[in-house]
Amino acid sequence: xxxxxxxxxxxxxxxxGLIPAVAQDDETGEILMLAYMNRESFxxxxxxxxxxxxxxxxxxxxxxxxxxxxRVQKVRALYTDCDGDAIVxxxxxxxxxxxxxxxxxxxxxxxxxxxVFRLAPDE
Amino acid sequence: xxxxxxxxxxxxxxxxGLIPAVAQDDETGEILMLAYMNRESFxxxxxxxxxxxxxxxxxxxxxxxxxxxxRVQKVRALYTDCDGDAIVxxxxxxxxxxxxxxxxxxxxxxxxxxxVFRLAPDE
Numbered sequence: 001x002x003x004x005x006x007x008x009x010x011x012x013x014x015x016x017g018l019i020p021a022v023a024q025d026d027e028t029g030e031i032l033m034l035a036y037m038n039r040e041s042f043x044x045x046x047x048x049x050x051x052x053x054x055x056x057x058x059x060x061x062x063x064x065x066x067x068x069x070x071r072v073q074k075v076r077a078l079y080t081d082c083d084g085d086a087i088v089x090x091x092x093x094x095x096x097x098x099x100x101x102x103x104x105x106x107x108x109x110x111x112x113x114x115x116v117f118r119l120a121p122d123e
Numbered sequence: 124x125x126x127x128x129x130x131x132x133x134x135x136x137x138x139x140g141l142i143p144a145v146a147q148d149d150e151t152g153e154i155l156m157l158a159y160m161n162r163e164s165f166x167x168x169x170x171x172x173x174x175x176x177x178x179x180x181x182x183x184x185x186x187x188x189x190x191x192x193x194r195v196q197k198v199r200a201l202y203t204d205c206d207g208d209a210i211v212x213x214x215x216x217x218x219x220x221x222x223x224x225x226x227x228x229x230x231x232x233x234x235x236x237x238x239v240f241r242l243a244p245d246e
Contacts, residue, residue: 004242007232007239007240007241030152031147077233078233079231081222084232084240086143086230088154101127106205107209108205109131111201115169119129
């Protein structure tokens with residue numbers, strides 16, 4: 001086993017200023033979405049208790065659900081991994097819907113044996 | 124609600140040929156690690172039923188656990204999200220250890236209110 005550091009810093013440099021952040025439902029364990037945080041997003045998330053991402057398409061801070069939908073993501077716990085280049089945020093999803101399509105989770109396409117992703121059976 | 128496509132293709136272009144892939148324990152729902160797949164990794168994963176990533180540091184195909192450890196990740200189900208730029212792979216982790224540090228999950232650092240990541244209480 002490798003030595004474990006007692007603390008870990010986030011490595012924003014490896015991904016050009018962005019770290020992938022996985023939102024997981026704190027009650028069910030379901031993975032709801034994956035987006036990106038820059039340092040500002042992370043600090044806003046920490047300061048407000050609501051998840052902020054960085055929108056790569058709009059190139060700006062993105063307060064998830066902070067607009068008209070009100071479907072914000074309340075932070076329950078924040079984790080990083082053994083080299084600080086990924087984030088898991090356990091959340092309570094207000095309104096129960098994470099995806100812009102109106103689905104509970106963004107991960108609603110499942111691969112068949114042929115490698116084609118189709119709508120998952122339970123969606 | 125936006126229109127839902129019946130199928131979804133993976134978008135390797137957005138991330139310069141790589142897509143972040145989240146490995147989740149199929150039984151417990153625990154998130155074990157996040158790494159990257161290129162098209163070859165994805166196809167190998169599908170063909171073999173064992174997870175293959177692309178190692179960004181070594182710049183080559185990476186058959187997780189395929190070396191001396193034998194701690195391979197058996198695919199139970201593969202998902203992508205609403206825009207095909209992220210992957211979730213539900214797995215059975217052979218040997219029960221995903222992290223190179225010998226821990227069950229790579230995500231063993233938890234953020235305190237001060238933003239410092241320390242070893243999670245249950246680790």
